[in-house]
Amino acid sequence: MNIGELKTLADNIREEVAKAIIGQDEIVDHLLIALFSSGHVLLEGPPGTAKTFLAQCFSATLSLDFGRIQFTPDLMPGDIVGSNLFNFQTSSFTLTRGPIFCDLLLADEINRTPPKTQAAMLEAMQERAVTIDGETHKLSGQFMVVATQNPIEQQGVYPLPEAQLDRFLFKLLIQYPDVEEEKKIVAQYGERSGNSKPQDFGIAAQADEKQLLAAVDVVKTVKLVDEVVDYIVRLVRATRETADLENGASPRAAVMLASAARARAALSGRDYVIPDDVKALAPSILRHRTLLSPAAEIEGRQVDTIIESLVGQTEAPR
Secondary structure (H helix, E strand, O other): OOHHHHHHHHHHHHHHHHOOOOOOHHHHHHHHHHHHOOOOEEEEOOOOOOHHHHHHHHHHOEEOOEEEEEOOOOOOHHHHHEEEEEEOOOOEEEEEEOOOOOOEEEEEOHHHOOHHHHHHHHHHHHHOEEEEOOEEEEOOOOOEEEEEEOOOOOOOOOOOOHHHHOOOOEEEEOOOOOHHHHHHHHHHHOOOOOOOOHHHHOOOOOEEHHHHHHHHHHHHOOEOOHHHHHHHHHHHHHHHHOOOEEEOOOHHHHHHHHHHHHHHHHHOOOOEOOHHHHHHHHHHHHOOOOEEOHHHHHOOOOHHHHHHHHHHHOOOOO
16 A cells, blocks of 8 residues: 555545534544554544544444443443453353454543543553453554543543543544534434434445555655654643643653654655644644643633644744
């Protein structure tokens, strides 16, 4: 596979998703970037904005093993990763695998379960493996988490631990549609009972595991020159040096930003990264890795506004 073929593959996936999802083009682009850079995605938005359906439609375009976990307050870690159960017939323990053993996992309403259960995802997201009773089990090499969550202001939600947030490549904010988009949504779904499935819209798989692995390899070949590397590092370090942020982004954020910038360049048909790739992705990569300082919080400032200001102040290579 070359970059041209990768771009064609991405365009086909976009077209399939657009059969059922109105608007959200930028969100779909970020999902593609995460897919081709082996990252995980956190979708945040109010209820009823099709977060779950978007994840389902995206997964329907891929010939991958799909799994789903509905996170609830009583969910236990064993419900996610599985457990060893004693078989009385054989007098031995047998591994019962949890739903995390899949290629693409939809973690629905992930912040409705306590932090102890959320922590069961840490090893899987970072190392693509889980440890059950001291034994490590490998997950799929294509393992990807698409998680949804409601805003923290909603009732019955728990904040995600910082360590878990840092393992998400993107945190994407899904907003309410504009007037014209909402009219199209009502016209398209008004006669449906609310249980629509991707198959109802004729969404078909456009890529198999072999093609996706080839696409990931192509993205790794995209050139990242020293000047852009320096720009990425300066931008990430700026989040740690400003007085407006209590916590800045980690070195992992810089690595992920570089990887995502490569994928964005490839999706644009380029075999090299430009500063605009970094600028476009910085907010969605940095917003969940930073924390407002008390002074900035009292002033009512927003993390996204501060990050946009840092992007504007950090000189980009010409």
